[in-house]
Amino acid sequence: MVRNLVVIGGNSHPQLTQSICGVLGIPPAEVLLSKFAVGETRVEVQESVREKDVYIIQSGGGKVNDHLLELLITISACKTASARRVTAVLPLFPYSRQSDIPYDKAGAPLVKAAVGGKPTNGYTFESTPPTPGPGKPEGLGLMNGMDNLQKGLAKAQIEDSTGSPVKRRGNGLPRNDTTDSLKSLANAADDAASNASSKISAFQPRPGYKQWVAQAGTLVADLLTCAGADHIITMDLHDPQYQGYFDIPVDNLYGRPLLKSYIQRNIPNYKQAVIVSPDAGGAKRATAIADQMGMEFALIHKERRPTKITDRQNATMMLVGDVRDRIAILIDDLADTSNTITRAAKLLKKEGASQVYALVTHGILSGDAIERINASALDKVVVTNSVDQVDHLRRCPKLEVLEVGHVFGEAIRRVHHGESISVLFQYD
Ligand SMILES: O=P(O)(O)OC[C@H]1O[C@H](OP(=O)(O)OP(=O)(O)O)[C@H](O)[C@@H]1O
Numbered sequence: 035m036v037r038n039l040v041v042i043g044g045n046s047h048p049q050l051t052q053s054i055c056g057v058l059g060i061p062p063a064e065v066l067l068s069k070f071a072v073g074e075t076r077v078e079v080q081e082s083v084r085e086k087d088v089y090i091i092q093s094g095g096g097k098v099n100d101h102l103l104e105l106l107i108t109i110s111a112c113k114t115a116s117a118r119r120v121t122a123v124l125p126l127f128p129y130s131r132q133s134d135i136p137y138d139k140a141g142a143p144l145v146k147a148a149v150g151g152k153p154t155n156g157y158t159f160e161s162t163p164p165t166p167g168p169g170k171p172e173g174l175g176l177m178n179g180m181d182n183l184q185k186g187l188a189k190a191q192i193e194d195s196t197g198s199p200v201k202r203r204g205n206g207l208p209r210n211d212t213t214d215s216l217k218s219l220a221n222a223a224d225d226a227a228s229n230a231s232s233k234i235s236a237f238q239p240r241p242g243y244k245q246w247v248a249q250a251g252t253l254v255a256d257l258l259t260c261a262g263a264d265h266i267i268t269m270d271l272h273d274p275q276y277q278g279y280f281d282i283p284v285d286n287l288y289g290r291p292l293l294k295s296y297i298q299r300n301i302p303n304y305k306q307a308v309i310v311s312p313d314a315g316g317a318k319r320a321t322a323i324a325d326q327m328g329m330e331f332a333l334i335h336k337e338r339r340p341t342k343i344t345d346r347q348n349a350t351m352m353l354v355g356d357v358r359d360r361i362a363i364l365i366d367d368l369a370d371t372s373n374t375i376t377r378a379a380k381l382l383k384k385e386g387a388s389q390v391y392a393l394v395t396h397g398i399l400s401g402d403a404i405e406r407i408n409a410s411a412l413d414k415v416v417v418t419n420s421v422d423q424v425d426h427l428r429r430c431p432k433l434e435v436l437e438v439g440h441v442f443g444e445a446i447r448r449v450h451h452g453e454s455i456s457v458l459f460q461y462d
Contacts, residue, residue, distance in 0.1 A: 057443025
């Protein structure tokens with residue numbers, strides 16, 4: 035029994051709150067979490083938190099914006115009710131993929147690779163069902179300004195075909211009136227209409243000008259601190275450097291011990307299997323597991339290198355490493371649309387892998403992700419319940435879920451007692 039410790043569960047993941055409270059041996063605090071008719075969130079903490087050590091459990095995923103606001107209001111409610119310390123426990127940290135300004139080296143906004151592109155070297159990015167692509171409402175995350183670009187390019191094409199002079203201002207296009215550049219822009223407009231990925235290759239920022247994309251990660255960090263959070267506990271942050279955006283302590287727990295133990299217990303002859311990172315961004319994460327377990331490692335490299343502005347994007351996926359007749363184990367921090375893991379599985383099977391597992395810490399699985407997994411070459415997808423998996427489990431026979439309640443429960447217990455939690459960072 036722990037004294038002066040209060041655990042409050044948000045609406046995002048009641049089952050995880052129960053499981054954490056089970057580890058701590060206390061019931062969750064009584065709170066009223068509701069909404070007014072207009073949609074505004076209402077929070078009422080129905081027991082005293084005066085001078086208590088309060089932990090609020092709220093994960094990302096699902097109705098992420100509602101959950102975030104509910105968390106902020108709950109933190110503030112506890113602070114104004116004289117809680118001694120308030121810790122936000124965010125198993126999946128919301129907005130953590132937006133911690134940096136999303137531009138590439140050329141100054142173009144980074145946009146997810148388009149799907150349904152034409153085959154290049156016999157391989158495409160296609161997945162079934164198709165993932166939301168740039169320009170569609172579901173995928174708008176990083177599309178700031180791209181619609182204007184497409185309109186501008188289309189306009190250039192029309193004007194060029196009528197022979198009228200072309201002037202372009204304020205839409206990010208170069209100010210160049212030569213016939214050659216008109217033609218290349220007109221061609222680029224054609225490409226943009228038929229293949230969303232060519233928007234990236236066609237993008238040319240005007241010298242000295244950069245489009246503005248909100249740095250939402252910084253704002254979320256500030257909001258949590260302003261609301262009154264004294265401490266953050268999370269797991270497998272997409273970008274560990276995001277911790278530097280906070281001036282309060284952030285404990286970033288690892289999901290790796292759970293994934294590693296799953297491999298040892300469930301994959302026959304696992305030493306013969308190959309750990310695979312589905313992209314370069316996750317290589318460090320995957321090699322950490324491969325090294326710890328003395329297993330071989332392979333990497334999927336996405337090559338996107340247009341040779342000229344009018345070129346359709348030459349997108350290929352290459353496997354660096356050998357998986358023939360072996361089990362391939364994809365390791366990633368999160369699966370959202372699950373486009374990354376399903377595409378990778380398709381390539382791995384094509385390269386001769388006997389079976390493909392995907393082991394992912396955060397199974398967000400938004401939109402059509404489950405249908406995509408069911409239709410894919412993946413044999414098994416293993417996620418933790420950092421995000422609620424009840425509905426996903428019902429719809430996906432390939433899905434298996436690992437419990438994280440005891441990891442967070444133990445972290446809370448240790449923080450509350452002022453003990454070190456570094457033991458939770460080790461995964462030997
Ligand atoms: O299920 P999906 O919708 O395909 O998303 C999953 C991918 O997204 C994240 O990486 P991101 O694309 O942000 O790139 P990065 O690893 O280079 O940061 C994550 O690490 C996965 O690889």
